[in-house]
Amino acid sequence: EIVLTQSPVTLSLSPGERATLSCRASQSVSSYLAWYQQKPGQAPRLLIYDTSNRATGIPARFSGSGSGTDFTLTISSLEPEDFAVYYCQQRSNWPCTFGQGTKLEIK
Amino acid sequence: EVQLVESGGGLVQSGGSLRLSCTASGFTFSGYWMTWVRQAPGMGLEWVATMKQDGSEEYYVGSVKGRFTISRDNAKNSLYLQMNSLRVEDTAMYYCARKGGASDIWGQGTMVTVSS
Numbered sequence: 001e002i003v004l005t006q007s008p009v010t011l012s013l014s015p016g017e018r019a020t021l022s023c024r025a026s027q028s029v030s031s032y033l034a035w036y037q038q039k040p041g042q043a044p045r046l047l048i049y050d051t052s053n054r055a056t057g058i059p060a061r062f063s064g065s066g067s068g069t070d071f072t073l074t075i076s077s078l079e080p081e082d083f084a085v086y087y088c089q090q091r092s093n094w095p096c097t098f099g100q101g102t103k104l105e106i107k
Numbered sequence: 108e109v110q111l112v113e114s115g116g117g118l119v120q121s122g123g124s125l126r127l128s129c130t131a132s133g134f135t136f137s138g139y140w141m142t143w144v145r146q147a148p149g150m151g152l153e154w155v156a157t158m159k160q161d162g163s164e165e166y167y168v169g170s171v172k173g174r175f176t177i178s179r180d181n182a183k184n185s186l187y188l189q190m191n192s193l194r195v196e197d198t199a200m201y202y203c204a205r206k207g208g209a210s211d212i213w214g215q216g217t218m219v220t221v222s223s
Contacts, residue, residue: 001169032208032209034208034209036152038152043202043213043214043215043216044144044152044202044210044213045213046209046210046211049209049211050209055211056211087151087152089152089154089208089209090208091207091208091209094157094166095154095166095167095168095169096142096154096157096166096207096208097154098151098152098153098154099151100151101151101152
């Protein structure tokens with residue numbers, strides 16, 4: 001099973017700042033890495049698929065990069081609605097696995 | 108509108124069974140892999156199971172193998188999760204999602220609570 005480790009666990013930033021979230025895989029997942037956003041009481045929302053492709057309707061301030069075992073989600077300038085929990089997920093090998101999440105909180 | 112609606116959750120005793128359902132609308136259900144994901148209270152997301160479009164392939168997380176069975180009825184646009192031998196640690200919100208990974212459509216979830 002591929003283990004995904006996200007860092008940091010919690011990120012405290014202010015609106016307008018740049019956020020950089022990391023996801024590291026225990027073995028290569030090629031480019032098959034996705035990112036989700038989840039707000040309290042809501043289902044997850046797909047942000048990025050296959051490392052760097054924005055899902056339908058996702059603003060351009062969200063971008064993804066990386067390959068192999070190291071991946072990054074960048075939010076270029078934080079909006080108030082971006083404060084949430086973010087998860088990465090790999091679909092390279094079964095079972096699909098999620099990272100443990102990064103909570104992005106308002107500083 | 109593209110939509111997934113789960114049902115069938117509830118309170119069950121340890122060792123009991125439940126069958127979850129997910130009804131799809133607004134897209135060609137038979138054209139997609141479908142997935143169940145769960146989230147224990149206050150915890151992160153855990154992928155549970157995925158089934159191929161025609162039901163010919165299915166995959167499970169290790170902790171549910173032999174206890175849970177994913178199935179689908181393409182004529183009814185429905186996905187199912189039969190959960191047997193339930194344990195307290197299976198307590199979670201269960202989400203139905205479109206695609207096997209990089210799931211782009213999610214339902215709102217159905218809560219399963221397993222009591223000891």
